[in-house]
Amino acid sequence: MHSWVAKEMMTVENDNLMSAEAVGRGHPDKVCDQISDKIVDYCMRKDDHSRVAVETLIKGGSDWCNVVLAGEITTRAKLTQEVLEKLVKSTLQDIGYDNWSKGCDYRSVTIFNYISKQSPDIAQGVDTGGAGDQGIMFGYATNETLRLQGAADEIRTALAPIPHILAHRLLVAFENPDPGHPLAGKFGPDLKSQVTAEYDDNNNFVGINRVILAIQHHEDVALATVQSYANGVVRDLMYDQFGVKSRPDVIVNGTGKFVVGGPRADAGLTGRKIIVDTYGGLSRHGGGAFSGKDPTKVDRSAAYAARWAAKHVVAAGLASRCEIQLAYVIGWSEPVSIHVDTFGTGIISDESICNRVKSLFDFTPNAIIDRLNLRSTNFSIAAHGGHFGRTPSAIHQEGSVVQFPWERLDADILRDLACTQTLKTKVSQ
Numbered sequence: 001m002h003s004w005v006a007k008e009m010m011t012v013e014n015d016n017l018m019s020a021e022a023v024g025r026g027h028p029d030k031v032c033d034q035i036s037d038k039i040v041d042y043c044m045r046k047d048d049h050s051r052v053a054v055e056t057l058i059k060g061g062s063d064w065c066n067v068v069l070a071g072e073i074t075t076r077a078k079l080t081q082e083v084l085e086k087l088v089k090s091t092l093q094d095i096g097y098d099n100w101s102k103g104c105d106y107r108s109v110t111i112f113n114y115i116s117k118q119s120p121d122i123a124q125g126v127d128t129g130g131a132g133d134q135g136i137m138f139g140y141a142t143n144e145t146l147r148l149q150g151a152a153d154e155i156r157t158a159l160a161p162i163p164h165i166l167a168h169r170l171l172v173a174f175e176n177p178d179p180g181h182p183l184a185g186k187f188g189p190d191l192k193s194q195v196t197a198e199y200d201d202n203n204n205f206v207g208i209n210r211v212i213l214a215i216q217h218h219e220d221v222a223l224a225t226v227q228s229y230a231n232g233v234v235r236d237l238m239y240d241q242f243g244v245k246s247r248p249d250v251i252v253n254g255t256g257k258f259v260v261g262g263p264r265a266d267a268g269l270t271g272r273k274i275i276v277d278t279y280g281g282l283s284r285h286g287g288g289a290f291s292g293k294d295p296t297k298v299d300r301s302a303a304y305a306a307r308w309a310a311k312h313v314v315a316a317g318l319a320s321r322c323e324i325q326l327a328y329v330i331g332w333s334e335p336v337s338i339h340v341d342t343f344g345t346g347i348i349s350d351e352s353i354c355n356r357v358k359s360l361f362d363f364t365p366n367a368i369i370d371r372l373n374l375r376s377t378n379f380s381i382a383a384h385g386g387h388f389g390r391t392p393s394a395i396h397q398e399g400s401v402v403q404f405p406w407e408r409l410d411a412d413i414l415r416d417l418a419c420t421q422t423l424k425t426k427v428s429q
Contacts, residue, residue, distance in 0.1 A: 017209055019196040020280025022167035024175055025095045025384045026103075026189020026216070026261070028268025032056035033277075034095070035067065036270045036292030037380040038087045039079075044294065046077030048375040051118045051132075052294040055270045058104075060263035065104045070114040071292065085111050091380070096189040102216070103190060103262020130331035131365050132297040133288075139306025139324045140283035140388075141314040144205045150243020158407075159311050160389030162205050163195040164280035166242060168386045170195070173233045174215060183229055188216030190261030195280075196248075203321070203343075207246035208238060214253060216261040227252045277387050278303070283323055291383050295374035296365055298328045302335070304406035305368045307388050309361045313340070315409050316417040318353055320345035326363055333364040356417055372405040 023030050035056040043050035054071035067088050073079060092106035099105055141159045148156055158165055170193045177184045194212040199205055211234050217226050230252045238244045271289030275281050288299030295301040306324045313322040319342035327337040340354040362371070369375060382390075382404065392408040 016199045016201065016206075017196050018161075018163065018199060018282055019194055019210075020161060020163035020167045020282055021192070021194045022164075022171055022276050022280065022386065023193075023273055024171040024189065024191030026097065027192060027273070028058055028190075028263050028266045029270075029272040030268070030276075030384060031092070031095060031097075031263070032058055032268040032270040033273065033289075033291035033383040034380050035069075035088055035091050037383040038091050039069070039073075039084070040292060040294055041378055041380050042083070042087055043073060043075040043077045043079065044375060044379075047075045050075035050077060050294055051296065052292065053118070053297065054115060054292045056292070057267065057269050058263045059267040060104050062264065063100050063108075065109045065263050066112065067109055068112045068114065071116075072118040073115050074118040079115070081111070081113055084113055084115075097262060100264075101218075102188045103260065103264040130333050131302075131328035132293075132330065133299065134328055134330045135288050135299055136286040136325060136327045137288070137298060137302040137306050138278075138284045138286050139303065139308065139310040139326075140279050140322070141307070141310040142321045143314050144320075147205065148243050152241050152243075154391045155241055158389045158391075159314050161197075161279055161282040162242070162244075163197040163208070164282060164386065165389045166208070166237070167193045167195040167280055168389070169237055169241065170211070170213065170233065172385060173237055174213075181229075183221070183225070186218045186221050188218070188259075188261050190214075190216040190258075190265070208244055208248040209246070210249045210251065212251045212254070214258055216258050217253075219259050223253060223256055277383075279388060280386075284325075286325075290387060291379070295369045295377075298326075298365055301365060301368045301372070301374055302326045302328065302363065304372060304374070304387070305361065305363055308372065308406040309357050311407070312409060312413050312417055313342075313353060313357065316414045318342075318347055318356075318417060322346075322353075324357065333366070335363050338363065360413055360416055373403070374405075377403060377405070 036054050039054050040052045043052050051074040054073060057068040059066055088111050089106045089109060097104035097106050142161055143159060144162055145156050145158050171191050174187060174191055192214040196210040198207050198209045213230050215226055231250055234250050270292050274285055274289050277290055278285050290300040293300045306326050310322040310324045313319055321343050323341045325339040326335045328335050338358055340350045340357060342350050346353055390404040390407050392404050
């Protein structure tokens with residue numbers, strides 16, 4: 001495995017390459033996503049019918065950092081300035097921004113609050129079960145992970161693009177290093193990854209071609225040391241979890257140094273990492289961000305439902321790949337359109353699959369919220385590590401169980417999707 005590739009060598013020799021990107025918890029945009037979702041979680045815990053649409057902006061310098069909160073919230077929760085400051089600072093502390101050398105110190109952050117109540121014009125449509133806004137949402141699934149014979153079960157059953165999952169898993173490995181390793185504590189919170197995979201002419205995964213990493217590190221750590229450590233992380237993760245024996249080029253810190261990071265180096269804003277949140281660029285995205293929004297906002301809930309449905313289509317063996325598009329109008333409960341595309345991999349027509357999906361999945365906002373239990377989901381955890389391709393139930397680093405219900409397969413739905421007779425019976429009822 002090559003630890004460094006000169007720029008003049010970075011040429012593309014294969015037309016069938018696809019890349020996926022991920023960012024770590026400390027990336028300024030991801031910081032804002034987590035703060036916005038921490039506010040959503042707080043409001044939903046206190047009042048599970050809260051209406052939340054909140055954006056976060058963060059920017060700092062060598063010894064200062066400001067956080068701006070803006071949006072609309074209607075809730076019975078007591079969302080005082082003191083509560084907001086606690087939510088913001090605890091999020092920054094959990095991420096690891098506890099020293100100005102890292103780009104931010106949570107103890108000295110200044111919070112500006114520009115939050116008002118939700119417009120009554122919107123509320124009158126949402127209160128009756130309608131969508132919180134117009135828009136289009138996409139869900140996607142692929143069976144390429146099932147073909148990873150040596151992979152861990154949780155990887156094989158993810159039914160999501162391999163480079164997307166790997167890009168996120170790499171960052172988790174850097175965020176949780178072996179505490180006994182000499183470099184433990186030497187990395188900063190600001191991380192990015194990009195994984196390029198090779199596919200054949202039939203869109204079958206062949207291997208990993210290139211891994212690009214941006215790793216914030218202490219001033220006293222040499223680039224060669226970071227590169228050596230990164231090579232080991234990539235190799236171990238690919239071999240042990242994914243069963244992939246590729247020998248990709250690994251490019252670390254393309255400028256040669258990444259010491260200054262976080263809000264000091266870059267302004268952050270909620271909703272700027274929507275491709276990172278979904279499928280890494282290997283499927284379309286409707287354009288609406290998830291973070292900062294309660295589940296009545298179909299930007300979030302319908303995207304989860306579309307992923308849930310697409311995963312069932314692939315798991316049921318109806319197609320190797322499936323993308324589902326939903327479209328809504330504000331105040332209306334039923335989607336105005338549902339579209340299924342299996343990219344020519346379906347064992348029956350896309351129209352037939354779409355009819356089965358319509359019969360078995362209720363895509364009205366209230367039904368999605370209830371079926372996926374979205375009033376009690378920890379969205380701030382989902383804001384980091386990608387929303388899709390996750391393990392349905394996982395142990396968070398703090399010890400709590402985290403649920404991703406849109407990743408869980410339902411045996412009854414799988415059976416009915418694959419069984420024409422059962423489907424006809426359900427439709428007739």
